[in-house]
Amino acid sequence: MKEKVLILNIGRCAWGRCIFCGYSRENYPEPNLLRMKVDLDRKLVGFEGDTLKIFGSGSFLDDKQFPREFRRYLVEKCKKKGIKHLTIESRPEFITEDTLLDFDGIDLTVAIGLEVADNDILKKLGKGMTVEDYTRAADIIHSKGFKVRTYLLVNPPFVDDIKESLDRSVSFALQHSDSIVLINLLPHANAPLFDLWVEGKWKPLTREKFFEITRPYANNPKIELDVETFRFVPRFPPEKRANLEGVSSEILNHPHFRVWQEYLCDWYEKPKDKTIALFLPCSAKKPYSKSKTHTLIYKTIKTLPIFKNIHRLVISTPGVVPFEFNDFYPFNAYEWDERLETPEIKKEYIKVTKKRIFDYLKHHKYDHYFCFFKYSAESYIALQEACNELGVSCTNCLSRETYEALKEEKGNPLFKEEALKELREVLSKVKQKGT
Template identity: 55%
Template sequence: MFMTTKTLVLASGQCSWRGCIFCGYSKTEPAPVNMARQCADLDRLFVEGGFDELKIFCSGSFLDDRQFTPEFRRRLARKCMDKHVPLTVESRPEFVTAEALGDFEGVEFTVAIGLETSDPALLRKLNKGFTPDDFARAADLLHSKGFRVRTYLLVNPPFCTDVSGSIHDSVAFARKYSDSIVVINTLPHGKTPLLDMWLAGEWSPLTKKEFFDVVADMDGVEKDAETFRFIPTFPREYRRVIRGATEENLTHPHYVVWQDWLQRFYEPPKWARVALFLPCSAKKPYSKSKTHSLVWSVVKRFRGVHRIVVSNPGVIPIEFDDHYPFNAYEWDEREETPEIRKRYVEMNAERVKKYLQAHAYERVLCFLKYSETYEAVKRACDELGIPLRNALSKETYERFKDEGNPLFREEALEELGNALREILG
């Protein structure tokens, strides 16, 4: 029999602990507790109906009086009991008390607890603020009242030196106390110490494949590889315009984690058949620049062309051109030294190579002046044995290179159109 589950995300107050180093939810501004409104919403929800199971998420603890008043909890419990609706909420163990549970007598009630790991030392490093014994006590109390326990565990938390051993030990421990277990891939989230660790190269997330490899042999356990749409995101206070033709503007940690994400997590669009490598532009986002507008006027006539910019932040698929930091850096060619040009080629050859190793395209094309960016893309393709065609011919480049940007020339754009026509018909 299928259950219709209603999931409510209730913004109310703020987690009382707020200390777990991987948690971004608790760092947001506390939502005011408005009990009258919550009660009215609750009444409406049960009048509308259409569900036979209810789950409540609240970025903290539903059983914490600072987030939800006992009156509200009792009102909810009564409604769930009257309508025979099973209820699942989340809570830290210290709020799982006989008094709080007394309100849910007669309800098919489950409390989900984020244990994360059964290793007390690791739990301390994660600054979880409770021990596995605290979890066990809460679980025993819940069971003694006839309620159920759902346990969340993290795969690959920071400071974990044996990812597989640690999660297997944790699952074995949690099985003794849980009615259901969810193993969750640890991902960097919001403004957290975990994000700082990723930026400092001290920790990195597992890909979906790596995650499923680790948990492959676990039966009777729910597996959650991506709890939110994971993409490198930097809180406002982290962002800045990165300026200058410098080593920092090649290897800034914000670029490094993006390149890591593009190589290990990103999936190019399904329609992308041809990788078309393009130069960056002083104007950001790139797609608003003259070069990219002209290129788009040609490319839009064909299906399957994926535009990919190569610049000092690395490889940038065009769909990210208005994402930080790709829309917030400046690299002045007049500041370039022979040494920094050499580093630019080295860095980008490596990044293009890793990108192409991770993502297979039918053909690789570029539309680039015969300069450092072309040299980097060419080197990457040569090392991979991938034929590279520059849609801008050497002849056209030589002919116009002293008269402004040769990529703006009608002849060059015609060559781009011809190259795409030959490949895509």
């Protein structure tokens, strides 16, 4: 069975108020019958399979989003091309005997986002439908000889006991569905659910936790698991960003830093070829890549044969920042002036940063660990303490002797030729596993 998935991002979901949904908050092109037909023809060129799945943000059976003529055109097209099985998505209110008439002669599956079989939770999710709306729609679909596919959220907010709630929802949905998809709910940055995460009222599940919770259903032929419905990175939209200037406990522990550190520990997968951790200081200039510190470091190490294996990790007020995110908010937007640090805030910085490094290294293993820091830096102290606690040996590429000599001179010791030479020398001796 060869299948094709078509993502048709057109128009708006007629409802658009589910608090976890980011798609309905995007601006997609208005429906245009001619353009939609041309686009469909183009997407189906060369496809010779028998199964087509259509995903869109909303309801395929809503005339305002997908004109009826387009639906009929699609069904005809399927018949001509030998596509026998078609899956579409719809909210229950658009599922009627009339809207289903156009699909005669096709093995149709209609997917419905029930999310959770609990009217109180559905209300809190802003779903705008009830369990009864779902069963009514499912009955209509079955009465026409078509199939029902039900989406359930594994970790919706407002649920006290995720497992118990999921068990109830699955048992209920099985009575009305031909297939079920258990979805790992991840936060779309433009949806209110993202704010619940920032406020510490809800948290996405890790992949491991998702598979642990859904294990009882893993071998059920009617149930599919979807651990990652979209490539999740916490991209704060401009309107949700904060002013992160200042030196205070409030800034240090800002929720926008917290959610990123949670993401980096719980969800982020470091690039596979990055086997050498190189912890680096931050810079006043943002993004870090535009600063003198990081330009010098980059120029020093970029020609090393192992450069592609080096994972630059900045340690700063937000915690651990993998360099590939250096131009992401909040890493490119905070301003922490070290000259304003008090002994108390330095102490707190070390404690908070040590915990963040510890957590990061618990989740991400490297073959080698290096850093390039002034020995007096709080970030260095935090790094050493975290590594000691984990039993990880992390070498400072700047030797203490060179540092002691350079710190007497004017200017940042890390900018000095001797220091950069040591950085290059230490890293050039690293033997990659298998070489």
